[in-house]
Amino acid sequence: MSNEFRLIDTHTHVASAQFDADRADILVRAAEAGVARIIEIGYNLETSRAAVALAESHPQIYAVVGVQPNHAHEAPENWNDQLRALAAHPKVVGIGEIGMDYYWKVAPPDLQERLFRDQLTLARELGMPVVIHCREAQDDTLRILDDAARHQPGVMHSFSGDWAFAQACLDIGFMLSFSGPLTFSKATELHEVARLAPLEMLLTETDSPYLSPHPQRGKRNEPARVRLVAECLAALRGLPLDVVAHQVWRNAERIFHLT
Numbered sequence: 485m486s487n488e489f490r491l492i493d494t495h496t497h498v499a500s501a502q503f504d505a506d507r508a509d510i511l512v513r514a515a516e517a518g519v520a521r522i523i524e525i526g527y528n529l530e531t532s533r534a535a536v537a538l539a540e541s542h543p544q545i546y547a548v549v550g551v552q553p554n555h556a557h558e559a560p561e562n563w564n565d566q567l568r569a570l571a572a573h574p575k576v577v578g579i580g581e582i583g584m585d586y587y588w589k590v591a592p593p594d595l596q597e598r599l600f601r602d603q604l605t606l607a608r609e610l611g612m613p614v615v616i617h618c619r620e621a622q623d624d625t626l627r628i629l630d631d632a633a634r635h636q637p638g639v640m641h642s643f644s645g646d647w648a649f650a651q652a653c654l655d656i657g658f659m660l661s662f663s664g665p666l667t668f669s670k671a672t673e674l675h676e677v678a679r680l681a682p683l684e685m686l687l688t689e690t691d692s693p694y695l696s697p698h699p700q701r702g703k704r705n706e707p708a709r710v711r712l713v714a715e716c717l718a719a720l721r722g723l724p725l726d727v728v729a730h731q732v733w734r735n736a737e738r739i740f741h742l743t
């Protein structure tokens with residue numbers, strides 16, 4: 485089956501061990517579902533390196549490298565130099581995932597904030613967009629972005645929050661990326677955001693292996709299911725899937741400078 489549109493999964497962790505047994509099958513299923521591009525995201529130096537390796541061996545895969553807040557305390561002293569070296573690879577299209585997390589709070593907030601700010605600076609120096617992880621830390625994430633990343637290109641990954649938070653993120657200039665929870669019938673706040681936000685500021689992702697959409701909720705997620713997210717977004721906007729897919733594709737090209 486050939487699709488008259490192309491989908492993009494802007495946030496995956498396909499290099500993770502959970503895909504070791506069937507990674508090739510997963511990528512075939514993604515292609516069959518119309519997912520023509522995948523952005524693999526690192527969350528520490530090791531997974532960032534793995535993301536680059538995966539991107540190197542697959543033309544449709546790009547990499548984003550960074551230290552996620554739950555790994556801030558494990559980062560070696562020279563993490564910034566190592567990250568900068570990884571970011572020089574031609575398939576690396578952004579810095580992430582970075583941000584703040586008060587749900588797990590495995591790293592102290594001041595350390596999270598220091599690495600977050602340092603990576604925002606690094607991205608700015610490199611002229612790269614940032615991919616933001618924000619979990620139960622909306623106020624501090626906004627405060628830091630407003631202070632340090634206004635008009636810097638960025639994405640709120642797996643956006644979660646109400647329309648007021650969405651507006652604040654859009655006001656800073658950040659795109660909103662929807663994942664599986666958009667498809668949950670009780671996610672009324674997310675549905676409102678999906679209806680009201682400018683279409684040219686929206687992206688789709690799976691965050692595989694996490695956050696599997698309805699009706700596959702609770703299972704190991706995979707990039708092919710970004711189609712369920714895109715279909716849900718199209719339905720909420722009252723637009724055909726191909727129109728939404730085309731705009732999201734262009735949005736991703738614009739922010740990640742994909743060629």
Ligand code: NI
Pocket residue numbers: 495496497525581691
């Ligand atoms: Ni992630």
